[in-house]
Amino acid sequence: MSEAKPWLRHYPSEVAPTYEYPKHNLARLLVDTAHKFPDRPALYFLGKTLRYREVLEASYRFANALKELGVSPGDRVSIMLPNCPSAIIAYFGTLMMGGIVVMTNPLYVERELVHQLSDSGATVIVTLDLLFDRVQKAKAQTPIQHVIVTSIKDYLPFPKNVLYPIKMKKDGANLAVTYGDGVYSYKKLLRAASRAPICVDVEADEDIALLQYTGGTTGISKGVMLTHTNLIANTYQTSHWCYRTRLGEERFLGAIPCFHVFGLTVLLNQSMYRAGMLILIPKFDINLILDTIHTLKPTIFPGAPTMYIALINHKRVKEVDISSINVCVSGSAPLPLEVQERFEALTGGRLIEGYGLTEASPVTHANPIWGFRKIGSIGIPFQDTDTKVVDSDSGQELPIGEIGEIIIKGPQVMKGYWQREHETAMTIRDGWLYTGDMGRMDEDGFFSIVDRKKDLIIAGGYNIYPRDIEEVLFEHPAILEAAVAGVPDEYRGETVKAFIVLRPGMTLTEKELELWCRERLAAYKVPRKVEFRQSLPKTMIGKVLRRQLLEEEKIV
Known part of the structure; x- marks a missing residue:
């Protein structure tokens, strides 16, 4: 077994290589926990605490309200x-009522909104008063x-709930809604x-719980069909990986948005499954994050x-106590080594x-959280997850150490793309998910x-590969952020361009950067x-939008 899957040698003894995943409605994560721990704090939001029984009752009311509006299972x-x-x-x-959730980014502009709502066929949208105008403009072109x-004020404690609308109006925000x-x-x-x-029975392997749209960084945004089994399995896998988490005692810092699938699984679903307290942060505000860590002592972030990067470079980080944090799982983009080391030194x-x-x-x-890990790697495959490195064209498995496309098989792999059979057939072949990511496996798996x-x-x-160069750029003491992309070049076809954000108060010339890179990279990799x-364009969860950088390049 470990010959074919060398990574199993590095599983901590507390983590089994395989588990049974319950085949029921994903909402049971909340229902079961609320029955066991009704008075435990479930959500904390800007000063207000909601207990599990309160969240459960409100969710039942929402499910019944949808039914009253004529929403049916599968809508x-x-x-x-x-x-x-x-x-x-x-x-x-x-x-709970059998509907399919479509998580929609609140930053979407009208065009993106129309695409997602039309493509998904959503008939209901839940939104903020702040976003009402934008939704109304898009609505006529969709099935909504x-x-x-x-409103944010709906769950603010007194007197914040009274002061919020006053402050927003003062800031020029439009909170008017025509009911x-x-x-x-x-x-x-x-x-x-x-x-x-109410919590309807589902065919967990077949019924879709979530339509999660891909970021669209590689073309038109597609709806990924994730079943109840997919999401329950990944919640269980993540939770078992964090095997030292204590039921009912963890506090999850909710800085990553729950409308992103990483936040949904690792934060929301895992917190509910582990009877944790989820501290909801509506937008990434570094001062609010520091104050929250200092006062509420979250354990998982x-x-x-x-x-x-924002946290370790903030001038206040030495003034506040951030030592409560035990576990951080970094996703969505490569984690620079220097960031990892400094963060661990600060928090312990x-x-x-x-x-993912x-x-x-x-x-x-x-990477194993408390066991043997390899800095700079993405770690080893999760429980019940098989992974290979293959030649993209032939699908042939490549030897250890060779670069190829990473393909994956496991209970968390999607059912397919919503109403896109051709794209589904291109991406899932013989049960294997072709990720489009290039990588390698070493002798340890x-x-x-x-x-x-x-x-x-x-x-x-x-x-x-841009990541090779970005790692070197991140090591430079004057560089705060960096991204690398290929731009057209008459002679070389493409050439390497680096987009750099400097640390406040630091200086760096192109010549100095070139010398730094030449000492650390093959000549052909050095940015030309x-x-x-001042900043790099990013998604809500901090992934740098390379495509946007390249589009800006074309305009220039």
Whole structure:
């Protein structure tokens, strides 16, 4: 067994290589925990605490309200909210009545909104008063029939709930909502709905729980069909990997958005499964994060590298106590070594790099948290997850150490793309998910991502992987953030361009950077072009948008 799967040698004794995953409605994560621990704090939001029984009752009310509106099992319900209690309640309520959740990024502009709502066929959207205008403009071009409007103030404690609208108006925000004609107040809807328990039976392997749209960084955004089994399996896998977590005692710092599948599984689902307290942060505000860690002592902090970079470089980090943090799982982008080392030194906790993709619910690999790990690798495959490195064209498995496409098989792998049979057939072949990521496996079964197949730079016949160069750039003491992309070049076909954000107060010239790189990289990998910038374009969870950098390049 360990010959074919060398990674099993490095499983901690507390983690079994295989588990049984229950075949039931994903919403049972909340139902079961609320029955066992009704008075434990489930959610904390800007000063207000909701207990498990309160979240459960509100979710039942939401499920019954959807039924009253005529929503049927299998109908799609869009949730366009930041991290706030209404988002969690709408999520579980939709699942309870058999609906399919469509997580929608609150930053979406009208065009993106129209695409996602039309493609998914969502008939209901739950959104904020702040976003109401944008939703209303898009609504006519979509199948949406019902708009349920909540507000940040709905779950703020007194006097914050009174002061919030005053402050927002002062800041020029439009909180006006015209109710009626298919537009409902979330609070009134819940108040009028039955609190009768409801959690429909599902065919867990077949029924879709979530339509999660891919970020669209590699073309048009596609709906990934994740079943109840997919999401339950990945929640269990993640939870068993964090085997030292204590039932009912952990506090999860919810800085990563729950509308992103990483936040949904590692944060929301895992917190509910482990009877934790989920501290909801509606947007990434570094001062709020520092204050929250200092006062509420969270123990688990899933995030993206940019979050940890912001934390360790903040001037206040030495003034506050962040030692409560025991476990951080970093996903969505490569984790620079320097960031990992500094973060662990500051907290005394463990920051490990993992890997996943929307199509796998999302986590497939991680470094052991407390066992043997390899810095710079994405770790080893999760329980019940098989992984190979293959030649992209032939599908032939490659020898240890050779670079090829990473393919994955496991209970967390999606059912397919929503209404896109051709793309599904291209991506899932013989049960294997072709990730589009290039990587290698070493003799211990640890995997490293070299880069996305689509991000590969071919310059003068050489294959260049941006991540190799970014690692070197991150080591420079003056560099805060860096991204590398291939730009057109008449002679080499493509050439390497580095986009650099400097640390405050630091200076660096192109010549100095070139000398630094030449000492650490093969000549053909050294960036030929450098652009110093104030910031890099990113997704909500901190993944750098290389495509946007390249589009800006074309405009110039």
